[in-house]
Amino acid sequence: GQSLEQPSEVTAVEGAIVQINCTYQTSGFYGLSWYQQHDGGAPTFLSYNALDGLEETGRFSSFLSRSDSYGYLLLQELQMKDSASYFCAVRGGTGGRRALTFGSGTRLQVQP
Amino acid sequence: DAGVIQSPRHEVTEMGQEVTLRCKPISGHDYLFWYRQTMMRGLELLIYFNNNVPIDDSGMPEDRFSAKMPNASFSTLKIQPSEPRDSAVYFCASSFSRTDYGYTFGSGTRLTVV
Numbered sequence: 464g465q466s467l468e469q470p471s472e473v474t475a476v477e478g479a480i481v482q483i484n485c486t487y488q489t490s491g492f493y494g495l496s497w498y499q500q501h502d503g504g505a506p507t508f509l510s511y512n513a514l515d516g517l518e519e520t521g522r523f524s525s526f527l528s529r530s531d532s533y534g535y536l537l538l539q540e541l542q543m544k545d546s547a548s549y550f551c552a553v554r555g556g557t558g559g560r561r562a563l564t565f566g567s568g569t570r571l572q573v574q575p
Numbered sequence: 576d577a578g579v580i581q582s583p584r585h586e587v588t589e590m591g592q593e594v595t596l597r598c599k600p601i602s603g604h605d606y607l608f609w610y611r612q613t614m615m616r617g618l619e620l621l622i623y624f625n626n627n628v629p630i631d632d633s634g635m636p637e638d639r640f641s642a643k644m645p646n647a648s649f650s651t652l653k654i655q656p657s658e659p660r661d662s663a664v665y666f667c668a669s670s671f672s673r674t675d676y677g678y679t680f681g682s683g684t685r686l687t688v689v
Contacts, residue, residue, distance in 0.1 A: 496677065498678075504682075505666060505680040505681060505682050505683055506618070506666070506668075506678075506680050507680070508677030508678060508679070511677060550618065561606055561623065561625070561630070561670075561672070562608070562620055562623055562630075562631060563608075563620065563678065564620065565610075565617060565618040566617070567617045568617060568618075
């Protein structure tokens, strides 16, 4: 099966940088994704890493180390609207290469 | 594109009743997923389809749950009979196999079984 671990909560101030870590165990790995979900909303896709290294998309970056079964999401220049839950998710495992298994989510609270 | 469309947005039903959730994926997407989200269990994959064919239904909790995709633009998730423990937000998502593997989620159906 698969398991993912990420911190349950993170607090940071506006303008700061925050890193949300994710470690995973899976049989069969095709990539690590990150999703954002605001309260009452739907998850929205942020990034995907299939290979080791850093992917940058604006203020958000995502990193993957397959040898360490580890990744992180880096949010820079935090804004109040970044307050949300962030989920890491792995592709692969028993559900097949297309299926995503999600972590339990990290609730980010951005304070003024 | 209007995105993934789910209906209804909210459903309140009595225990034992049949519930049908509906989903219209993004046109051209060849994968469709049903997820359930609860505080206790997080986001769980229930079933997914590729080109209207069910690929993996191992996440379907029990025989009370069934899902169909009669064509590329419509899918249903049915619960019969419903139980209070089925109360959750049910999300449908779709994706296209030849892109960056991101899912587009619908707004979800909040189901409450009383």
